[in-house]
Amino acid sequence: MSGLRVIVGCKRVIDYAVKIRVKPDKLGVVTDGVKHSMNPFDEIAVEEAVRMKEKKLASEIIAVSCGPTQCQETLRTAMAMGADKSIHVEVDAATYENLQPLHVAKILAKVAQDEKADIVFTGKQAIDDDCNQTGQMVAALLDWPQATFASKVEKANGDLTVTREIDGGLETIKVKLPAVLTADLRLNEPRYATLPNIMKAKKKPMAKKKPADYGVDVAPRQSILKVEDPPVRQAGSKLDSVETLVGKLKDAGLVPS
Amino acid sequence: MRVSPLWRAAAGGLNEAFLRCLVGQHTRLSQDHLTPELALHLITPACHLWHSTVENSPLDDPFWAFYWPGGQALTRYILDNPKLFHGKTVLDVGSGCGSAAIAAVSVGASEAVANDIDPVAEIAIKMNMEKNGVIVKPDTRNYLASKSTQLQDTSKIDIILIGDMFYDPNFAHLISNWLQSIHPSSMVLIGDPGRHSFKQHPLHSSLKLLHRYKLKKTSQLENNGLTEAGVWMFNRLHKV
Numbered sequence: 185m186s187g188l189r190v191i192v193g194c195k196r197v198i199d200y201a202v203k204i205r206v207k208p209d210k211l212g213v214v215t216d217g218v219k220h221s222m223n224p225f226d227e228i229a230v231e232e233a234v235r236m237k238e239k240k241l242a243s244e245i246i247a248v249s250c251g252p253t254q255c256q257e258t259l260r261t262a263m264a265m266g267a268d269k270s271i272h273v274e275v276d277a278a279t280y281e282n283l284q285p286l287h288v289a290k291i292l293a294k295v296a297q298d299e300k301a302d303i304v305f306t307g308k309q310a311i312d313d314d315c316n317q318t319g320q321m322v323a324a325l326l327d328w329p330q331a332t333f334a335s336k337v338e339k340a341n342g343d344l345t346v347t348r349e350i351d352g353g354l355e356t357i358k359v360k361l362p363a364v365l366t367a368d369l370r371l372n373e374p375r376y377a378t379l380p381n382i383m384k385a386k387k388k389p390m391a392k393k394k395p396a397d398y399g400v401d402v403a404p405r406q407s408i409l410k411v412e413d414p415p416v417r418q419a420g421s422k423l424d425s426v427e428t429l430v431g432k433l434k435d436a437g438l439v440p441s
Numbered sequence: 442m443r444v445s446p447l448w449r450a451a452a453g454g455l456n457e458a459f460l461r462c463l464v465g466q467h468t469r470l471s472q473d474h475l476t477p478e479l480a481l482h483l484i485t486p487a488c489h490l491w492h493s494t495v496e497n498s499p500l501d502d503p504f505w506a507f508y509w510p511g512g513q514a515l516t517r518y519i520l521d522n523p524k525l526f527h528g529k530t531v532l533d534v535g536s537g538c539g540s541a542a543i544a545a546v547s548v549g550a551s552e553a554v555a556n557d558i559d560p561v562a563e564i565a566i567k568m569n570m571e572k573n574g575v576i577v578k579p580d581t582r583n584y585l586a587s588k589s590t591q592l593q594d595t596s597k598i599d600i601i602l603i604g605d606m607f608y609d610p611n612f613a614h615l616i617s618n619w620l621q622s623i624h625p626s627s628m629v630l631i632g633d634p635g636r637h638s639f640k641q642h643p644l645h646s647s648l649k650l651l652h653r654y655k656l657k658k659t660s661q662l663e664n665n666g667l668t669e670a671g672v673w674m675f676n677r678l679h680k681v
Contacts, residue, residue: 226533234665234666237666238666238668240668244637245666264665265665265666266665266667267666268637268666269637341512375665376492377665378486378491378492378662378663379484379490379491379492379493379495379498380484380491380507380663381663381664381665382494382495382508382610383495383502383504384664387609387612388608388609388610389610389638393612439557
């Protein structure tokens with residue numbers, strides 16, 4: 185079953201190391217002037233696709249990203265990692281604030297059909313909205329089998345054997361192709377893009393599209409009511425003896441008096 | 442710190458010695474490729490630029506500093522088929538590090554032009570030919586943009602080499618157009634590792650695969666996702 189065509193969804197998110205700040209209107213987080221990078225789970229999906237290509241399982245890898253112009257940097261990263269070409273589905277910054285997994289799933293499903301893909305690969309979730317919906321929705325829209333939270337992907341005749349991370353253990357399933365896969369943390373360790381790869385990625389083809397080109401209406405289906413910071417931890421205090429500590433605990437009713 | 446303006450001034454012919462230092466400083470002599478007979482100045486994993494970003498590189502897009510897989514396959518093919526090149530005139534388009542032209546002369550070609558529009562590549566080609574004890578003619582003219590009148594030249598060329606030039610769709614288009622205009626008596630050999638713009642190009646149906654090579658681990662590291670490279674002969678009997 186050589187020659188699989190793989191679509192990889194690559195979301196541009198706020199970098200995992202950045203301290204997130206909620207906007208004053210509490211309807212989102214501050215993104216201006218903040219370092220962004222590829223969603224780490226999507227990076228794992230790209231890496232797995234490239235390894236499939238290196239094992240001659242896959243023939244072509246197409247990276248897709250929906251969002252503002254800066255998403256092109258994310259796609260260049262995917263191509264430096266080994267994707268053959270990419271598609272940027274441009275969504276302006278204002279619309280992007282309300283772009284939801286369903287919209288992205290519809291776009292990815294359409295791209296998969298246009299590109300005659302055998303696999304749609306995404307991260308299990310994005311680290312910004314933590315939705316964990318896109319891959320599953322793509323599978324539903326295309327009526328394809330899905331193997332989510334993958335920690336191992338192997339070929340088995342015409343099918344794929346996928347090990348999934350589930351609560352307290354692993355589950356191994358067989359899926360027929362075409363299929364949707366979503367990558368979990370332990371699937372692999374993504375490579376760093378080196379200068380030669382980055383240079384060559386600048387020359388790889390990147391198509392520019394709009395959601396309308398895929399007939400997808402990006403009007404929001406949900407509205408965000410409130411985004412809040414996690415509660416601030418109360419400051420502690422330093423005590424000079426065990427007796428004072430026990431006294432405090434008793435006062436607070438945390439130990440029987 | 443980016444010093445591009447500096448080398449641009451130098452590349453104007455002001456200071457070849459400066460560029461030689463720059464190339465020497467940022468590269469290693471490498472034989473870790475498909476043609477270990479040739480020692481070439483390349484950016485290897487041991488060089489700090491390997492891990493650099495494009496913005497931090499003092500060399501502007503040093504394509505010549507990487508031994509492209511298509512070029513490696515083509516150069517290997519030349520070294521393995523000396524009879525084909527004996528006494529022939531050769532033009533290596535997009536020569537990069539100059540390997541294919543150097544190989545052609547070392548197996549007996551009467552003359553090889555190493556054509557690359559990057560002035561730093563010209564210096565690297567000179568350094569590489571000196572290292573390997575042969576003489577090739579570096580040439581920085583843009584052949585692909587040349588009008589057909591200038592292409593009269595190609596009637597004197599026996600063999601045209603195109604090593605890994607199909608890395609960009611626009612470029613692929615430019616090359617295929619150019620191939621229609623060169624003199625019909627010239628033989629055209631193309632090296633490519635299966636790049637998207639090569640596999641998808643209509644030209645592909647006019648090519649005959651001569652040989653396929655497995656890439657070494659180092660080349661795979663600088664070409665994520667690619668594992669082999671082939672050499673094709675362009676057959677002009679097929680109209681593209």
